Amino acid sequence: MSETILLAHGSGGELSHELVRDLFARRFANPILDELGDAALFGVAGLSSGRLALTTDSYVVQPLFFPGGDIGKLAVCGTVNDLAVVGATPCHLSAGFILEEGLPLETLEQVVNSMAETACAAGVDIVTGDTKVVERGAADGLFINTAGVGLVPAGVHLTPANLRPGDRILINGSVGDHGMAVMMQREGLKFGSSLVSDCASLNELIAALLKAVPGAVRCMRDPTRGGLVTTLNEWADAGVGIAVEETAIPVREEVRAVCEILGLDPLYAANEGKVVVAVTPEAVDEALAVLQAHPLGREAAVIGQVTAEHPGRVALHTPLGTRRVIGMLVGAQLPRIC
């Protein structure tokens, strides 16, 4: 490990994983944490059935407002989604604010309004919170931490350890929308003005899926930082191979264009309204139909499958008939030079 924290430690790629594995998971080790899922799952004395899910996430996005969302909407959707992908019904959220001296109150009001609307739409309540103000320069405007609890019904146990060769992998729509929209806005790049973040709460979509094909969903994950490829590699770490078809992965034309110009790969770009789902082969048609019937899943597609071949690795089949390994991102994705 390098001696100081680098920005790459927060990119969701290999350095982030190393930090979690070698420091946090090691020092905090316990059976619940050791699962390293999107949310922690545990039973509580007195709970008649099922388990509780608990998750937390901090939001430091710049700019605070971007096409398709803002830091407040993101802070609610992100935590709701982290609960939903472990099969939980999100119930209550906390909100912690770190505010920089000098932040216009109007900005904070806008963000809080957005959080309230998003929470209401997702059917969750923000039930506790905290506020800290730091000196100018000690934070970048506004940081938000949200934590959430949800209830996982008895019998639902979604984990990459469930993956079996032949399982199909689906996604509910196009990849890279959020990452590229935020990047264009942040860097003031003008040529991709039609890009919009996919930021959305997925609990309703996921609940519909779990209801339609009970027992057929192996695991789910929201491919945020590090994008689709990082999620697939995390799954492959469970000891299976994964093969995806490049042409089957939905990528919006504008996103593709911006990525081609900058030399970036949309498969590694962040998403905030996407879920990757692995289902048993028998259930794939119905799962796809259920996703496509929901407004947040209209462009859902089957993108690949779990294989017995090449365990631990993710293979991309290209349109030219070649195939290559797609590994975890090492640092932040950087635009090409010439």
Next chain:
Amino acid sequence: MKYIDEFREPELARRLVSQIRAQATCPVRLMEFCGGHTHAIFRFGLRQMLASHVDMRSGPGCPVCVTSATDLDRAIALSEVPDAILTTFGDMVRVPGSRGTLQEAQARGSDVRVVYSALDALEIARRNPQRPVVFLGIGFETTAPTVAATLVQAEEEGLSNFFVFSAHKLTPPAVRAILEVGEVALDGVIGPGHVSAVIGSAAWQFLPQRYGIACAIAGFEPLDILSAVAALVRCVVEGQPSVANTYGRGVRSGGNPAAQAMMKRVFQVGPAEWRGFGVIPESGFNLREAFAHRDAAQRFPVAVEPVEEPAGCRCGEVLRGVVEPPDCSLFRRICSPRNPVGPCMVSAEGACAAYFQYAEEMT
């Protein structure tokens, strides 16, 4: 997507590959000069498609990779000038010099910012009039014109806090250096598409004329590259080396006169130190006298020691096409994108990184 999909058409690609395989009656060894080509060749799996008929070697056309460790140490020292903001292109911040990387300098307190264009650096200079803003200019004839235009703009605006540290390099001298040394026997060269859009396809005539080697200028899509390979294989088989331009939609014989004029106005050609080559005469761009007051190297003289390459690192030979990345004993064992020993492992356009990322065995 227009201008992309038609150059990735699978059926046409397969047809070109069978044509190449049929024509290449003996193994043909080609070098792609440009790091962008290296990346595309791996990304689309073209090596797999051409295996056993065409031996593809990567050349020195990765701007990050050929930037000397001494220049990098100088850039790190420039980032430590009080109040300075050092700006450069993305991959550059991860390349190890003898004193670590710019990224680590940033973590130690230097203000290092990644920009997409020299014009972004100029904007930073406008917003921070009290602070010297240094742009570390790397790259070839592709990036040099925009840096030149940015310097002209800075002059017109009278922005006195904008400086450039020019580590720009010229491509034809590097190809010439490889051929002069003669370490690797090449049958043909895939000419860099974007560089040639600026300098023109005619700039490569010295390859057939002086060295008897064919050159085909290529774009960056699979069909572009396969067309260039097909043209080169044809030249080799027929024994008639020439310069083919298979990137007609981007490259003209005389190149881009406006860009050339801009480079000429701001830069003068001089010797430059290349990683893996040492000093190549007439291969670098230095600021002309009229822009000397914006030359970061002159404005902020920083002392750096000459740097030796890390022990065991064979990036130099990789850049000259003499060995392939897996031939290096550090490759994958010690040197990885996580822990790059040499520059070719850092940049996405570097041969080692491309090998590491894409050529991993599927077992």
